[in-house]
Amino acid sequence: MSTTPLPPPGCPAHGLGPDGLQRLYGVEAERDPMHLYEKLRAEHGAVAPVLVHGDLPAWLVLGHNENLEVARNSSRFARDPRVWRAVQEGEVVPEEHALGPLVTWWPVINFNDGPVFERLRSAVLESLQRFDRRGIRRYVMRFAHQLIDEFVATGRADLVAEFSTQLPMLVMTQLIGAPDEHGPKLVRAVPDMLEGSDTALASDEYVTTMLYQLVENKKAARGHDLTSWLLDHPAELTDVEVLAHVRVVLVAAYATTANLIANTLRMVLTDPRFRANLSGGRMTLPDALEQVLWDQPPINTVLGRWATADTVLGGQEIKRGDMLLLSLAAGNVDPEIRPDLSQSVHGNRSHLAFSAGAHECPGQDIGRAIADTGIEVLLARLPDIELTVDDSELSRRGTLMSQQLVELPVAFTPKRAGAAPAAPPAPGPMPFPTPATAVHVAPPPRTRQLWPWLGRLFRRR
Missing domain, CATH: 3.30.43.20 (Uridine Diphospho-n-acetylenolpyruvylglucosamine Reductase; domain 2)
Incomplete structure (x- = not known):
């Protein structure tokens, strides 16, 4: 601390x-x-x-x-x-x-009860439940290997900046049906938006405009993704409601899952109970995740x-x-x-950790799957990974709502990038419409005023 x-x-x-x-x-x-x-x-x-x-x-x-x-x-x-x-x-x-x-x-699940809430939650929950856990794991494996390949040859890494903050957003980009090229951009834009930096306004504008374009394109060509399923759900969400809830899921999943991955990696690397048990095979990684959800919940x-x-x-x-x-x-x-x-x-x-009752986090299983699979891949690729500083030297920052690790510096035996077997292709969204068929529309007017509350919800002040 x-x-x-x-x-x-x-x-x-x-x-x-x-x-x-x-x-x-x-x-x-x-x-x-x-x-x-x-x-x-x-x-x-x-x-x-x-x-x-x-x-x-x-x-x-x-x-x-x-x-x-x-x-x-x-x-x-x-x-x-x-x-x-x-x-x-x-x-x-x-x-x-x-x-x-x-x-x-705002007319989103976060701020409603009764019939309005039930209508919105049914659309979000039932759409999220359509994802196959094995399919999500394939996405996570694909991006975890890509991220590890970026630093595996150096023998050193910061697992916060180079792994835990990137992996959830890359996976969620696929789950909402956005094209691959938006993944790295969202990895930069969403954290920047939540930090409240000098460029947070531009990042917020980019996220909202990108999601607006995504909804318009999915109206023209559906895919196997959250945005398409929300558009087609019997609850008949408006376009603005679809955009708002895709944004809620995207940002909330990023903020909580990135924190969960970082906290779990820290405990695996520093707590003798987990380090010994994981290497000895007496505790599974899902067990370790649950312990972290008890001791250091993401929120x-x-x-x-x-x-x-x-x-x-x-x-x-x-x-x-x-x-x-x-x-x-x-x-x-x-x-x-x-x-x-x-x-x-x-x-x-x-x-x-995920609250309880009607407003319990609807995406908790997806968050668990991303964290569990991502850490599993990392430990398999880098079995001798070690923290390079004492646990007491690790610092956190945050607010009443959450505390985040600033960095998690590690060292390991350098390896050749791409040495691990390639992850199988991830079945998922249909190809995003090509420029010839995509519906191109102007950005929504006054995008900053559409849903400004969510970015500030996690913002560190």
Whole structure:
């Protein structure tokens, strides 16, 4: 973790707000969120009153059972931000505000409940379920070998920059039906968009325009891909809804799967339990992935549930319109269900890494397949791979929502690129329309305003 010292009490960046409530932003929260969760648990129990960006009041749900209670009961805890009391009282959070993406309603599955949500989720979930796991594995093998070939002859690599951040996007490009040439461009554009860099606006514009063109071309020539299946789904999504949900899946899958791959590789390379067990054959890689999903889930906190009526949760009196944040990472280490964190959790998938209830992540099996297969290929190609720095020297950056490894430097015996057997061709999308048959249209007007919230949802501030 970063070794940046904490500012003294009273400094605006310190953890406590003017009314004494704990801030969930700033140096303390970003440096060591797990320590902060445990401090709050010790003081308040399973549900803690906190302040989020701008010192806005909210409740942080820390208990495992309490997380499940909120996630599984949309009648008491809505996903629609219009329920928030601040909104009903006329307060407007600016789009530029850190909470803007989380409290601004849009007609996508993230911000709906009831019939609208059911219609949209059925289209997304049923379309994602049409992918064959073996077909996904072939895509992952193909791109994992390509990425490894780029650095295998050097004997050194940064597995964050050169592997974990690239592999998910290359695979997802194929799954949404985009042509191959967009893969490397999306590998650069999506992370840039999420980082909020000086070129983030241009990257966001590129992603939206590319997806707009993709939808238009798929209307002319369907393929074996997510975009085509959403267009054809009986839920009859509009073109804008198709574009929005392809974008949701693309960006969310990238952000979470890249984090999952990096965290799993780190544990495989540094934790004696995994290193010994994997080499000895007593623990499978899927078992290791599940352990990581318990101990270091890709998403720490899901921001945005709102109480639909006065209620009691974890001994706290929650008022109608109050905002709640689901701390998945804290729930996973709740002493009520895991009194001994040193114990492995083989075969236990009751973690909260993908949330729960109706809004549980619909693409979790695809994320697992990408991470599992990609790491499997890497370890097979580079069996003597070793971390070149001590685990304590690895740093992370992020926000309340997630923490990401900055780098994962490794060394191994150099090998000849392309020495591994070529991956079998991946059955998948039909060829993208050729220039002669493609439908060429102008980019949508004001693309920046179409779905700006999603990029900022993961943005590190």
